[in-house]
Amino acid sequence: MRLDGIHHISAITGDAPGNVDFYTRVLGLRMIAKTVNQDDPSVYHLFYGDEHARPGADLTFFEYPGAVPGRPGAGMVHRIVWRVGCADALAFWASRLTDEGVTVTRGDGDSVRFADPEGLEHELVVSSSNDPALIAEHPDVPAEHALQGFEGVRAYSHRPDGSARMLEQLMGAERIGDEDRFQLRGERRGSWIAFDPAPENRGRQSAGVVHHVAFGTTDEDLPGWIERVAEARVPSSGFVDRHYFHSLYFREPGGVLYELATLEPGFTVDGPVEELGTTLILPPFLEPRREQIAARLTPLPDPRAGWAPAPSGATS
Ligand code: ZN
Secondary structure (H helix, E strand, C coil): CCCCCEEEEEEEECCHHHHHHHHHHHCCCEEEEEEEECCEEEEEEEEEECCCCCCCCEEEEEECCCCCECECCCCEEEEEEEEECCHHHHHHHHHHHHHCCCCCEEECCCEEEEECCCCCEEEEEECCCCCCCCCCCECCECHHHCCCCEEEEEEEECCHHHHHHHHHHHCCCEECCCCCEEEEECCCCEEEEEEEECCCCCCECCECCEEEEEEEECCCCHHHHHHHHHHCCCCECCCEECCCEEEEEEECCCCCEEEEEEEEECHHHHCCHHHCCCCEECCHHHHHHHHHHHHHCCCCCCCCCCCCCCCCCCCC
16 A cells, blocks of 8 residues: 555645636646636635646645735645756756746756745756646647656655654655655655755745645555554544545645545546546535536636647647
8 A cells, every 4th residue: 555646735825817827827737627726616726737637746726815914833734845857957947937027046057946936935946756737738838848747845844753763664654865755656656845944934825826736546545545644543534525536635744635536536527638627627515506616716817728639639
């Protein structure tokens, strides 16, 4: 029973139209689902990912309209690290982001760092793994430069020892390098979570802040994980049906909210892969109120207005 690295990452936006623009037009991700927050259907839950909506590249945002930028603190993920294919891709992104007015920093070693318009930090690094590249098609982003999925996340822990212990002893992670960085690798793929010393200021969950990070499992293994977490006396959500996957939520000792999410059924549960993200998806219990719900939502730009991916599908 091993976890397939990061399945998805969920964050908060106060500006859904700006969020769609940044992640689809600027970063070249595909909108793979547009649905509502099940607890508050007047706001969106937006999903971005690769062309086929595979686990490992899925970044989601809960919309809190008008929310001010938050601040990551102890117990929160503060940076999302993406893979790209080569050093040329780093140069491509440094130039593309700069042209968009985004401040770019070349990080230690070979990386590109920037933040989204609400302050959520990203870093691009050249992939050192053999995992399949999870890329989306975009008219202005050549396939060889596209983002390839998650390499890892960096978080602030207020109990680094406890964070390490849970990852190594409960979740099957392996420490890599000489920092607090832990690799979770399963049969399909892998990625890591690293912990940095927490800032003194308390964090604030709001726009531009990560809400939780999910690691990949399967329908076959999820019951085993639920049992293992219960045996370790870690409080958890128990089984949750998230429509696109099945989940278990629990908080690690350093404060970060973890989710384990299954491969199944995946985003094509709503229809063919070509149509992902094109229509508003509602859970069955909200379907009878579709018209009223749709009328109250923030109007969003169409991320693929005026173009369509090649019918052959250039991605692997
Ligand atoms: Zn989630």
